[in-house]
Amino acid sequence: MTPKARNVVIICVAVFMVLHHDFWLWEDGTLVFGFLPSGLAYHAVYSIVIAVFWFLVMKFAWPQAIEDFAESGDEEKDGGEE
Secondary structure (H helix, E strand, C coil), X not given: CCHHHHHHHHHHHHHHXXXXXCHHHCCCCCEXXXXXXHHHHHHHHHHHHHHHHHXXXXXXXXXXXXXXXXXXXXXXXXXXXX
16 A cells, blocks of 8 residues: 555544544434434445445555465465464
8 A cells, every 4th residue: 555545544534433423413303305314314324435435445555465465375474374
């Protein structure tokens, strides 16, 4: 992972951690679509956004060396015996 990609991921994680605590919706009694509380709707959308974010992190910022090691099947590199 490049330093720039690592910094972007760290900043996004910090922002998502703050957004997870939706204190602005605690007292909101509004219903979305007439049946879904706004806090629950927020967390449903939040969960989808987080899933897409982690997919993109794994797709573009995941270290290739880990994948190469896992796919090689070379047990001597990790020092483990079965």
